[in-house]
Amino acid sequence: DPAVVTVGETMVLMNPKETGPLQYVSSFGKRIGGAESNVAIGLARLDHAAAWVSRLGDDPHGRYVRDTIRGAGVDTRSVRFDPDAPTGLMFKERRATGEGGVLYYRHGSAASRLEPGDVPDEALAGASYLHLTGITPALSDTCRDLCTDLVERCTDLGVRVSFDPNLRFSLWSESEMRETLLPLAAAADVVLPGLDEGEVLLGTDDPREIADEFRERGASEVVVKLGEDGAFVAAEGVAERVPAVSVERVVDPIGAGDGFAAGYLSGRLDGRPPVEAAERANAVGALATQVTGDIEGLPTRDELAAFLADDGRDVD
Ligand code: KDG
Numbered sequence: 001d002p003a004v005v006t007v008g009e010t011m012v013l014m015n016p017k018e019t020g021p022l023q024y025v026s027s028f029g030k031r032i033g034g035a036e037s038n039v040a041i042g043l044a045r046l047d048h049a050a051a052w053v054s055r056l057g058d059d060p061h062g063r064y065v066r067d068t069i070r071g072a073g074v075d076t077r078s079v080r081f082d083p084d085a086p087t088g089l090m091f092k093e094r095r096a097t098g099e100g101g102v103l104y105y106r107h108g109s110a111a112s113r114l115e116p117g118d119v120p121d122e123a124l125a126g127a128s129y130l131h132l133t134g135i136t137p138a139l140s141d142t143c144r145d146l147c148t149d150l151v152e153r154c155t156d157l158g159v160r161v162s163f164d165p166n167l168r169f170s171l172w173s174e175s176e177m178r179e180t181l182l183p184l185a186a187a188a189d190v191v192l193p194g195l196d197e198g199e200v201l202l203g204t205d206d207p208r209e210i211a212d213e214f215r216e217r218g219a220s221e222v223v224v225k226l227g228e229d230g231a232f233v234a235a236e237g238v239a240e241r242v243p244a245v246s247v248e249r250v251v252d253p254i255g256a257g258d259g260f261a262a263g264y265l266s267g268r269l270d271g272r273p274p275v276e277a278a279e280r281a282n283a284v285g286a287l288a289t290q291v292t293g294d295i296e297g298l299p300t301r302d303e304l305a306a307f308l309a310d311d312g313r314d315v316d
Helices: 035-045 060-071 141-157 174-187 195-202 207-217 256-269 274-288 301-310
Strands: 004-007 011-016 028-033 050-053 055-057 080-082 089-095 098-105 129-133 160-164 221-225 231-235 238-242
Touching (some): 004 035, 028 060, 028 089, 035 060, 035 129, 035 256, 060 080, 129 141, 129 256, 141 160, 160 256, 174 207, 195 207, 207 221, 207 231, 221 274, 231 274, 238 274
Parallel strands (some): 004 129, 011 089, 055 080
Antiparallel strands (some): 011 028, 089 098, 221 231
């Protein structure tokens, strides 16, 4: 059985080879992009059994996405190929001045047709965690129903729910985000927000207030991502900041949050307390920023140990 099940959309990702406005970019490298499969791949690299459940188009892009995720050691047995809708597609933009935008072609995609029946109890059986993000409920009404249904069923099945708000402003409005994501976060066991997400969802960018708010609503562990300042952990009687592992420069920040989630869950699966799990989360998140592409920087256990040893920390 997988230790962690993730559910969400993964698209073909066209990564520009040139910097500048997308209109003038002529060459791209083809990759995959999907927050939840990034987390599953991050966990698999760290030797945990992880599964990713979704729908893909019954097309070459769908097979490419499935094979890439499967090739990274993730269980994709519950993925369904939908003959009536295409695989989603996204383009990234690279700007010399910093972060560029993303352009999605995912409306009506196969994954947007996910519904509760796509993740039967058998797919969750024996898992320690289900990991969801706030992207999935933004995709369609059936995807929202799926998320609500999953958190309810996980409570009955004894599967802990981990939730990353992952706000996507091009998919829905801030009021829709609050209305849908706050109840999901409240029903989750582990919530992994960023400061900006705290601001949008709760009206504060103070890490302690963000953690308190989510915990008062029902989450038991809240780990607030602070970027280069590390993380703020509130769980099991602790409420403290865990410093980051520093890196000289960030090559591509996209995917860092997914690496962070994989690192945190990995630590918890290994029986580490929340603060130690957050140290691992910081390290995996930092490594994910060192390469372009969401998954290429995710470390194996040996790579993680070497990185932490360089940083002067204990290794194991
Ligand atoms: O977290 C990184 C993801 O955002 C990216 O790979 C694509 O899942 C994605 C999305 O919906 O933006």
